[in-house]
Amino acid sequence: MERSSLIWVALPLLAAASGFLGGYYARGPSTELVEAVETQSMQLSAFRKELSQLQSRQRVELAAFEAFKQIATSRPGPNDSSATAPQPAASAAAEPEPPSPESEEALERGRALIDEALRTGQWSEANVLALRPIVQELDAEQQHELLAELSRHINDSKLKLEGLGPPF
Amino acid sequence: MNRRAAVYAMGGGLTALAGLLLVTVSHAGKKTTQAVTVDAAQRYASGSLASARATADTTQYIGCLILSSGTISCQARNAAGTAASCSTTDAGFRAAAQSINGDSRILFNWDSSGNCTSLTVENYSLWAPKVP
Numbered sequence: 159m160e161r162s163s164l165i166w167v168a169l170p171l172l173a174a175a176s177g178f179l180g181g182y183y184a185r186g187p188s189t190e191l192v193e194a195v196e197t198q199s200m201q202l203s204a205f206r207k208e209l210s211q212l213q214s215r216q217r218v219e220l221a222a223f224e225a226f227k228q229i230a231t232s233r234p235g236p237n238d239s240s241a242t243a244p245q246p247a248a249s250a251a252a253e254p255e256p257p258s259p260e261s262e263e264a265l266e267r268g269r270a271l272i273d274e275a276l277r278t279g280q281w282s283e284a285n286v287l288a289l290r291p292i293v294q295e296l297d298a299e300q301q302h303e304l305l306a307e308l309s310r311h312i313n314d315s316k317l318k319l320e321g322l323g324p325p326f
Numbered sequence: 327m328n329r330r331a332a333v334y335a336m337g338g339g340l341t342a343l344a345g346l347l348l349v350t351v352s353h354a355g356k357k358t359t360q361a362v363t364v365d366a367a368q369r370y371a372s373g374s375l376a377s378a379r380a381t382a383d384t385t386q387y388i389g390c391l392i393l394s395s396g397t398i399s400c401q402a403r404n405a406a407g408t409a410a411s412c413s414t415t416d417a418g419f420r421a422a423a424q425s426i427n428g429d430s431r432i433l434f435n436w437d438s439s440g441n442c443t444s445l446t447v448e449n450y451s452l453w454a455p456k457v458p
Contacts (some may be wrong), residue, residue: 182388291335296397302415305399308441313366322384324401325390 169312257297264295268304281308283321290326327365356452360431362386370442371402372433375426378454381405388432390423390445398423399435400442412436412443419445426458434440 190266271288275281289308293301305326311317312325319325361381362373373388383405390400398419403409412434422445426432431448 186381296398298415301393301395302413305413305439309413309436312409312411313436313440319403323387325411
């Protein structure tokens with residue numbers, strides 16, 4: 159076949175192809191696609207409305223829970239006469255028990271023992287033996303208070319250790 | 327001295343030398359002692375428990391006690407008789423005091439009220455072991 163004949167065959171084919179493509183792009187979106195988009199848009203709106211309702215319900219429930227918690231923590235016990243005073247539960251649990259009258263009395267004996275030794279400036283073996291049972295009667299804070307006081311006088315050289323061993 | 331006697335003498339000498347070297351090698355490693363130091367101005371005391379015990383005097387001691395309540399007290403006295411003492415209820419001090427053993431070297435500081443402000447426990451190999 160000659161070259162001129164080939165051109166006359168190809169040209170109609172190209173024209174047909176371009177016409178098909180031009181028509182396809184010129185016709186716009188299909189009705190099915192438009193309907194699908196509209197349906198999804200409506201569903202999205204419905205979801206938004208439902209979510210908003212759930213959020214508002216959650217806020218109401220949270221407020222009710224907070225109010226209930228406040229009432230529960232401030233509620234007085236059956237024998238509590240101070241009904242109007244709110245009780246901070248956490249701080250009450252952290253507070254140490256107050257020292258007993260017996261340990262307070264033992265602490266005073268310990269202080270008196272140190273004061274007596276300060277008059278002579280000597281901390282003798284007898285003082286060591288006298289202090290040990292007193293320390294056993296004290297709670298931890300009182301022990302520390304008494305031993306720190308004795309330590310202060312030893313460190314300031316106001317009490318000289320006479321015994322061979324530690325001061326208590 | 328005949329030749330045989332000289333050989334025996336030389337052999338004995340070499341054996342003794344080898345034994346001496348062996349003893350020296352078997353005791354190698356950094357070793358030291360530290361007597362009790364009390365610095366009242368700096369509010370600082372230190373010393374090795376074993377060294378304090380091994381001193382010829384009857385004055386030196388150093389250590390800490392832990393009461394069942396959790397109160398801790400550390401004590402020291404140097405060769406001159408200067409004593410130091412402090413007390414605390416701090417849980418961190420308790421853990422440190424519990425790690426003290428007979429071969430430890432300890433260091434502690436105190437404040438003007440007799441409170442312990444620091445406690446260091448060293449359990450290094452260079453500190454001499456406590457002996458009876």
